[in-house]
Amino acid sequence: MTQLGYTAVLVLWACSTALAIQCGRIENGKIVDKVEEKTTFRCNHGYKSENGINETTCSSEGWSPVPICIVQECPHPPDIDLAEIVSGEKAEYREGDVVQYRCYPGCTLAGSERITCNGEKWTPPPKCLAPCIITRQQLETKKLLLSNGRRRTVLIQSDQTMEFLCGEHSDLKIPYFIKCVDGRMDLPTCISGTGEKCGRPPTIENGDITTLSLKEYAFGSLVEYRCQHYYIIEGDRKSYCYNGIWTKVPVCLEPCVITQEDMRSRNIDLKGESAQKRYVSHGDFVEFKCRSSFFPNSSNNYRVQCNAGQIPYPQCT
Known part of the structure; x- marks a missing residue:
């Protein structure tokens, strides 16, 4: 601290002390x-000015207005559906207090299970997602049947997916895999196989049908697709014959091909590897390093991800 700064601090301290003696702390x-x-003036941590004013005047009669710092309280923590507070609950809450929630069995927690009193409000509370x-x-x-071909009451947690099958003499109308979303699950409908x-x-690029292709398929028939080596399948592997039209087929996402030529032009190498050519599947990560x-x-x-045949190469200089 400079001499000037030190002097300013001493002056402020002297003034504060004089005021405290004259008008009281x-x-x-x-x-x-x-x-x-x-x-x-400023209230200490956990306190606030009673009237929201932080200025006052010291006179021979004392402070005007009188500075009053009161405890800074938070409202009661919010009530959350399908949850209860398991720790930190009390009659009154102050800044810095923490409460913890717990979802009821079968529910899925979204967000932080703990919230903190921050000033006069709480940090964002979590949500408990209902099961289906x-x-x-x-x-x-x-x-409908479950994937094991049986029927029984089941509980599916939110964001989980379940597979359904149709019973005898009926065919599943897509969607085939159904996800539970916060207590809601739109069940598929089974229809009789009397359509066209x-x-x-359809054929797919860089992929094949796993069974022998026929000239004609009955309503409700299905075929399953697979991708060539290094290609990643996106979408449902199965396509159904529905009233003369095949349902949406999957796509085979292209891998990234990393060559010495590409790396040499950017002055990089694969970290920990020395292959002349490297295939990286869509969605996979690869890490590079600078050449000597x-x-x-x-x-x-320098740790990048392959995206449908495209990879963002780093550069070394």
Whole structure:
């Protein structure tokens, strides 16, 4: 600290001390500045000014207005559906207090289980996502079976997916895999197999049908696709014949091909590997390093992800 700065601190301290002696100290607060007749004060942590004013004047009759610092309280923590507070609950809450929630069994927690009193409000509370309950009666009404071919009441947690099958003499109308979303699950409908037949199923680039292709398929028939090596399948592997039309087929996402030529032009190598050519599947990560005598560029990311045949190469200089 400079001599000038040190002197300013001494002056402020002297003024504060004089004011405290003349008008009395500010309980649960402190003086932070004085400009002519105006004195600025600040309440201690966990307290706030009763009237929201942080300026006062010291006169021969004392402080005017009188600075009063009161405890800064938070409202009661919010009530959350399908949850209860398991720790930190009390009659009154102050800044810094923490409460913890717990979802009821079968519910899924979204967000932080703990919230903190921050000033006069709480940090954002979590949400408890409801599970889906599928009854035996619902399955019978919809003519549905579970993936094991049986019917029973089941509980599916939110964001979980369940596979359904249709009973005898019926075919599943897509969607085939159904996800539970916060207590809601739209069950598929099974329909009788009396619709129009389909011709040969569509072909997909860089992929094949796993079974022998026929000239004609009955309503409700299905075919399953697979991708070539290093290609990643996106979408449902199965396509159904529905009233003469095949349902949406999957896509085979292209891998990334990393060559020495590509790396040499950017002064990089694969970290820990020395292959002449490397295939990286869509969605996979790969890490590079700079070649000897070259240095990384701070704006580059050297651990990158393959995206449908495209990879963002880093550069070394």
